[in-house]
Amino acid sequence: MNSNPYVPVVSLTEDDFSNGKVLFRHDKLDARYAWDTGIAIGAFLGGLKGGVILGSYCATCRKIVTPPRIVCEWCFRPMRRLVQLADTGRVNTFSLCYVTWDVKRISEPEIPAVIEIDGASPGHGFLHKIGEISPTEVHIGMRVQAVWKPAAERCGSITDILYFRKL
């Protein structure tokens, strides 16, 4: 309905689009990539396939980061030594997400969290998710452990860890 008599307005329906009354053009991008994982992330993903979490050690800053990298972003010296870390850690921060990536509302939230991994320097860890827990129980500082996919199903991906659960 036209609420302003001085401005002509034409309402559109879905049928107007499907019947060609409104001109538009659809297009779809075929963009496909296959990123080389490289030395550090390649080792990290290989470690996950084997059921271990790897980090790298900076001899100048004397710190361990995970996921590993080949250069320390603070001192710009190479990080050549890989170290095996525990599969336990502590929740640095988390969120309860009631909307999925494709904008669907859900009643049971997804729980992304940054996990500081035991053995890495304070503040170092990676993004993952929390499972096997009531959303109301999750808290910053909560101790967690990785729940792994069965070895035969692991493929060298961050999702080789299914989620972290409360210890």
Next chain:
Amino acid sequence: MEREVAIVGVGWEGFQPTTPHYSYKELIYQAAQKAYHNANVDPRKDIQSFVTVAEDFIEGTSIFDEYTPDQLGAVLKPMHTITGDGLHGLITAYLMIRSGICKIAAVEAHSKASNIKTLSQITHYALDPMLNRPFEFHPDFIAGLEMARFLHEAHITPEDCALVVQKNRRNALENPSAPYGFDYRLEEIQDCQPVAYPLLESHIAQPADGAIVVVLASREIAESLTVEPIWILGVGWCNDMYNLEYRDWGHLPYVTKAAQMAYHQAQIQTPSKKIDFAEVDDLYAYRELMSLVALGLISKHELPDALKMGKFHSTGQLPINLSGGSLGMGNLLEANGLAKLVEAVLQLRGQAGKRQLSFPHIGLVQSWRGIPTSSAAVVILASS
């Protein structure tokens, strides 16, 4: 001629059809640490600003500037990414130094072309979605249209373009960083499948991976860092309209405008007499010839004879693309301009190995962002 900003360090890695051993971040890091060593600077202490170039569709990651600081030593330091060729990035850093914002800056460009599985689709997406994409031509058709008109107007032939391919790929044999060096016979170049006639497959630079980092400094810093600063005498950049329908298909006015801007700043009135060598766009062989005309380094009617006389060969009067160009080094996407700049720096320093010219003083570098763009940049460099 002004000598206010100099290139004090260059580093590069890759220039290979594939680089599966490194992630793009590791590739960039390798180039960066070489450039910083070459410039004798510590990025964490000495470099005050960083400029990178990248195109999100090519990277496959939106807002790609977020992914560049750490491998350059730029974390929590002034940095930004622009969507342009590496020469646009270099010019940006140059302007920052000239305007007093910083005294030392680093510029980075890279290509991980081998990681893009649908490169022609990505290029196709640069076309107008309403008027041009619906035809679903392979994007190289634009090069075919341009080449046909240029050949018609300049009275040169596809065989003349084959001479460019032969020269550049032979030049690449003398460049250890160039993966596409080959001593082709002319008939082998001409006996190739057409892609978009008159454009043949052999006329097209093949994709390559690589990363390049360049360090620039103000005069006072440059002279304290190195005995061989390479001075930036002039810079220019220009874009024409994107529209395919209204283009001047036989000419590259945006290259001419960019060059005129750089010549004016460098106080060069007769470029063909002042420029000792040039590294120019050759993503398609005919583009080298078009660019030379647009840059004012030769006229259209002189072109056929100049080609036959070998004027642009390494031993010729005006050596062009001694590096092997993009035909020899590969199409490094947004890094093409900096790959050519590295060659110019090495030549002017006297560090170009077997392909070294005798005492060059002034070199010109020109880049183009590839089809379907009308985007060019020009930098003029001089030795100490």
